[in-house]
Amino acid sequence: EAQVTQNPRYLITVTGKKLTVTCSQNMNHEYMSWYRQDPGLGLRQIYYSMNVEVTDKGDVPEGYKVSRKEKRNFPLILESPSPNQTSLYFCASRTGQGAYTFGSGTRLTVV
């Protein structure tokens, strides 16, 4: 089944403790991206990657890092999480014609 897989689904952590949210897709898509979703603010893009070793900032990149060492994986790294990064995070990949597939989401709470 074609899908985008994110892990973990839920995560509670403490301020300053580094964490990684993994994202993997099995559709051989070149494009992948990360979003966060917050009440009243909708979906906002954090980072995106057009291909392996190519990453770019989205609308809200501060406090996040990403890497794209291989086509299928696009992890999101929070090196020093803060409470304002408490959010619902989505990873997505996309075909060359612009059709997006999203993961099931990761609900992160930073205390």
Next chain:
Amino acid sequence: KQEVTQIPAALSVPEGENLVLNCSFTDSAIYNLQWFRQDPGKGLTSLLLIQSSQREQTSGRLNASLDKSSGRSTLYIAASQPGDSATYLCAVGGSNYQLIWGAGTKLIIKP
């Protein structure tokens, strides 16, 4: 700057009714438009994708139309069911197919 608006923000209808959700955008120079469904606390499920050269797409009881000249798209749901209850999001694909999101319409279908 592209802005995407979804009206109404919320809609409650009895089961069995046909209904229309609206999405408007300010810049007609779009690459595509995609409708998604989101269940509470869950991921985003792609419903329909309309490329800029297309006028409509259909999938089962769903039909989406696109009128670039007027900056509008509609999602028509026929014979609504309680399982259709969810938030419906419209996203416009701009340059490089980057998504610009509407705030969503929360739909409740009453049994």
